[in-house]
Amino acid sequence: MAWWGFPRYVSKAEKQARAANKLERLKKKRDVKPVILQGSAIARSWWGKSWNKNLEAYADYSNRIGRGRSYVRHGAVLDLQIEPGKITALVQGSRSKPYEIVIQIGKLNRKIWQHIATSCSGMLESVSELVSGKFPKELGELFLQRGAGLFPSPKEIDFTCSCPDWASMCKHVAAALYGVGARLDEDATLLFTLRGVDMADLVGKTVSSKADNLLEMASKKSSRVIQDADLSALFGIDLSAGEKQAAIPGEYKRKKQAVRKKSVKANKLRSNPEKMKAKSPKSVRSGTAVKPGTPAKKRRKQI
Numbered sequence: 001m002a003w004w005g006f007p008r009y010v011s012k013a014e015k016q017a018r019a020a021n022k023l024e025r026l027k028k029k030r031d032v033k034p035v036i037l038q039g040s041a042i043a044r045s046w047w048g049k050s051w052n053k054n055l056e057a058y059a060d061y062s063n064r065i066g067r068g069r070s071y072v073r074h075g076a077v078l079d080l081q082i083e084p085g086k087i088t089a090l091v092q093g094s095r096s097k098p099y100e101i102v103i104q105i106g107k108l109n110r111k112i113w114q115h116i117a118t119s120c121s122g123m124l125e126s127v128s129e130l131v132s133g134k135f136p137k138e139l140g141e142l143f144l145q146r147g148a149g150l151f152p153s154p155k156e157i158d159f160t161c162s163c164p165d166w167a168s169m170c171k172h173v174a175a176a177l178y179g180v181g182a183r184l185d186e187d188a189t190l191l192f193t194l195r196g197v198d199m200a201d202l203v204g205k206t207v208s209s210k211a212d213n214l215l216e217m218a219s220k221k222s223s224r225v226i227q228d229a230d231l232s233a234l235f236g237i238d239l240s241a242g243e244k245q246a247a248i249p250g251e252y253k254r255k256k257q258a259v260r261k262k263s264v265k266a267n268k269l270r271s272n273p274e275k276m277k278a279k280s281p282k283s284v285r286s287g288t289a290v291k292p293g294t295p296a297k298k299r300r301k302q303i
């Protein structure tokens, strides 16, 4: 600070050098993840740009968030960590010690997430398609929808900074928020981590949410059997006896084993006609061929 009370002018190069110097010292002490831009653009991917666009769209932020751009550009975000519902950052300001920033982001509302997942049903084939931002335009619009998309609104964002000016978004908080945009260029999955949702929920779904609900209900039952009524409702068919067996693996297996035992018994008896006569003339008649693979009911009829 100069003697007449104005801060001394610090050039961009000087700020860059100071940040780089501090970063080197920090790296020796702990595992830091600095925000390093590739070129002059803060964000290049669909996800990074959309993150920034979302923040800039809100009147509450539009006047202040711009102050963070130059900080990100000269490498002042020395560390940025993203975890579920929380962003922590270290930003180099005018003081020697970097400022500590904590930003809490509300987890995505379940109803909004379900609506997004249903809207994506059958429209995305893989997580990589989603991560690369190469998806139908209407999905992009849905993701960006204010208050109903994937990106947080100001009421879902709370922040603190160790500087004296944090109450109304200081440069350091703004820089950390822009840093998230840059970080999403490298790894878009972090947005889903931050919002506490699993991006796999949006991919490869061809069944309706009704079917999902039924399957979820079935998995919650103590018995792992999916009830016939549920299956009928799910597939819109009236299940025959055979299909019911297929839907109840345990029972079907037991019946199959019983059939196999009977078949072995019958073969043994056929190879010994004397024993066969003595055993049961009604159940097994000599000379009657049983076609292999014939269902138990038919076998009995043939016999």
Ligand SMILES: [Zn+2]
Residues within 6 Å of the ligand: 099, 161, 162, 163, 164, 165, 166, 170, 171, 172, 173
């Ligand atoms: Zn601050």
